[in-house]
Amino acid sequence: MTDTPQTTLADLAHEIRSKNAGPFWVTMELFMRDADGYRIAADETFLNERTIARLYGVDEAAVAMFRVPSLKVVKISFPRPVGQGSLRDRDVHAGQHHVPLAVLPVPR
Template identity: 80%
Template sequence: MADLAREVRSKNAGPFWVTMEVFLRDAGGYRVAADETFLNERVIAGLYRVDEGSVRIFRIPSLNVVKISFPRPVGQGSVRDRDMHAGQHHVPLARLVVPAGRSTGPGGTP
């Protein structure tokens, strides 16, 4: 996914939620990332070990952005919190492999 994106980031959305944003380089990359057969609640639930029903995905075509939110595994600042600001949660999403055959269009990657 990182190859399609200008930036992939994560942050707190309050003490009990994480939000991740994928800023795609262009409309072609957005089409790949926004495709519900590629990136959906089931995929995010598997990557982050959260309940599929709790995942929220917002696709914003006018900005070439996909935004994803889900409950934090533990509350922010709790004894078991390993990432106080949720700043590292984006890594599994950024490393998500785009399946062969998905095209961003002329001149794009992959």
């Protein structure tokens, strides 16, 4: 018996990316391949402010989520853990922040 790998958000997306939204915010965008993938990513019982807060260690109240069904896009913004370019900043362009979201397993 072999275990089937669990499907992740990255498996359902055309692209998942993160970027700066100014020196104090990160924005992530999920561009879903099709309506089924968008339905999963936009499901507020699965992907919500609490999920993002848990994944990124931010305050749930500070997370902003935007669902755009006509484009099959979910956009997420939250404060950076440290200011861009500060001494403790490990990702100046916020280009790697999307990874925990991309590998998030989706419900079966």
